[in-house]
Amino acid sequence: MKPGPLKARGPRPRIIARVPGLSYGDLDQHLGYVLRRAQLAAFEVFQRSTAGVDITPPRYTALTIVGANPGMSQSSLGAALGTARSGAMMLTDWLEARGLAERRRLNGDARAWGLHLTARGKALLARIRRRVLVDNAAFAARLAPSELVTLKKLLEKLTG
Amino acid sequence: MKPGPLKARGPRPRIIARVPGLSYGDLDQHLGYVLRRAQLAAFEVFQRSTAGVDITPPRYTALTIVGANPGMSQSSLGAALGTARSGAMMLTDWLEARGLAERRRLNGDARAWGLHLTARGKALLARIRRRVLVDNAAFAARLAPSELVTLKKLLEKLTG
DNA sequence: GCGTATTGTTATATAGCATTACAATCAGAG
DNA sequence: CTCTGATTGTAATGCTATATAACAATACGC
Numbered sequence: 147m148k149p150g151p152l153k154a155r156g157p158r159p160r161i162i163a164r165v166p167g168l169s170y171g172d173l174d175q176h177l178g179y180v181l182r183r184a185q186l187a188a189f190e191v192f193q194r195s196t197a198g199v200d201i202t203p204p205r206y207t208a209l210t211i212v213g214a215n216p217g218m219s220q221s222s223l224g225a226a227l228g229t230a231r232s233g234a235m236m237l238t239d240w241l242e243a244r245g246l247a248e249r250r251r252l253n254g255d256a257r258a259w260g261l262h263l264t265a266r267g268k269a270l271l272a273r274i275r276r277r278v279l280v281d282n283a284a285f286a287a288r289l290a291p292s293e294l295v296t297l298k299k300l301l302e303k304l305t306g
Numbered sequence: 307m308k309p310g311p312l313k314a315r316g317p318r319p320r321i322i323a324r325v326p327g328l329s330y331g332d333l334d335q336h337l338g339y340v341l342r343r344a345q346l347a348a349f350e351v352f353q354r355s356t357a358g359v360d361i362t363p364p365r366y367t368a369l370t371i372v373g374a375n376p377g378m379s380q381s382s383l384g385a386a387l388g389t390a391r392s393g394a395m396m397l398t399d400w401l402e403a404r405g406l407a408e409r410r411r412l413n414g415d416a417r418a419w420g421l422h423l424t425a426r427g428k429a430l431l432a433r434i435r436r437r438v439l440v441d442n443a444a445f446a447a448r449l450a451p452s453e454l455v456t457l458k459k460l461l462e463k464l465t466g
Numbered sequence: 467g468c469g470t471a472t473t474g475t476t477a478t479a480t481a482g483c484a485t486t487a488c489a490a491t492c493a494g495a496g
Numbered sequence: 497c498t499c500t501g502a503t504t505g506t507a508a509t510g511c512t513a514t515a516t517a518a519c520a521a522t523a524c525g526c
Contacts, residue, residue, distance in 0.1 A: 165386045171374035173367065175439065177446050177458070178348035182363070184461045185345040186388070188338035203342070204482090207333065214331035221504060226330070228322035228346070230484060235506065257491045257504040279335065286337050288464055297460045298337070301344045304448055304457070364513090381473060390515060395475065417473040417522045 188285065195281040196274060204229075206278070208237050209263065209271045212247055217260035219252075246270060322346055348445065355441040356434060364389075366438070368397050369423065369431045372407055377420035379412075406430060 164170070173179045192203060204227060211226050212218060224234030238261065241247035246267035249259035263271070286294050322343055324330070333339045352363060364387060371386050372378060384394030398421065401407035406427035409419035423431070446454050 163385075165382060168371070168378065168382060168386055169374040170386070171370040172435075173370055174458075174462070175442075177442055177454075178345070178352050178363065179367070180458055180461045180465075181341065181345040181348050183465050185338070185341040187465050188341050192338050202482095203338065207339070210331040210333055211328070214329040218328065219504075222325060222328060225323075226325045226328055229482095231505070232485085232507085233483065236482085255492070255504080259505075275332075282337055286464070288466065289460060293460055293463075294337075296456065297464070298334075298340055300449060300453055300457045300460075301340045302334070303453075304446070305340075305343045305347050306448065362513095379473075389513095391474070392476085392516085393514065396513090415473080415523070419474075 188282075191281050191285040192278060195277045199270075199274060201274060204237060205240065206271075206274065208234075208241065209246065209267060210275075212241075212261045213263045213268060213271055216262050217250075217252070219258040220261065221258070223261065241267065348442075351441050351445045352438060355437045359430075359434060361434060364397060365400065366431075366434065368394075368401065369406065369427060370435075372401075372421045373423045373428060373431055376422050377410075377412070379418040380421065381418070383421065401427065 189203070192206075196206070207227060208223060211223060215222075220234045220238055221231055223237070224231050227234065227237070229237075238247065238249065238259075242249065245264055247261055247263050250262055252258050252260045289297060349363065352366075356366070367387060368383060371383060375382075380394045380398055381391055383398070384391050387394065387397070389397075398407065398409070398419075402409065405424055407421055407423050410422055412418050412420045449457060
């Protein structure tokens, strides 16, 4: 991806600010705490990138995964998102109601639907994706490029 | 009026396992996505460490911070946790109902309460803390010690 | 003293899930 | 083939965490 103007839109993300003069004990020794703070910061960056577009991380993830796997089932989507089938169902309803995705009957299985992005869904994803990745890069620019590579590698090693 | 029992059961931990044979598109290029996966993994470890003890990360954080700052106000706690005052209020109610913390009048300000851990609160925190940190270390053991140091350093640099 | 800001509190609303139950369909044993 | 159990989508329900708004009491600045 082209680096481009790495200027984040809007003010800096409002990370959960540390309260001055307050002790946080040994929380920084807790990897989960540090991870959560970082994830919240990334979440705020995402929200800024998608301001005005009624999207959320799960919806964005669903768009991406359905786009990468045309014809996949709702159950499969739910598994990929780590949510119950009912969650994948609501997500799919939402996408379909906005004309971003559609259910098509599978010829092999009369129970399941095959999920597909519509042209509008693909267009929206492409448009949002660019903004998200650009702002993402701006956010990550607090680290040197090599540091970012290291960070992602360590996180993936940790997650397994 | 105090908010009753406040049920014990939390939601099932969302273990996001990768679905075999499914493409995840470019999600791994999204720092927020990778961070969220790692944070969920850490959350699951936390749940395992505190099984049987009706605790959550916010409650654990509140215990730690109140313990490190005796006499702090509820507003200050809310700010530290990044939640509204009403959130800090419910949290304090919960701690007080379990005899883990108590409100004491401040002599300087008749509006605010000063928060303090009780002996029971300190004991519970110490007991849980040991388990959490041990399991935390086991979780982080997927990384070499030097890698863990690097990871924390990069995360803190990212969060600012 | 007076207007404004802060603190705790309460009530209310909402989003995002899980849980459960159910009908239709599939898969496999025999 | 039939029977049994598993899977898929769906609908109904409930719960948890959080935000929001309103309010009284108190503090603070001019």
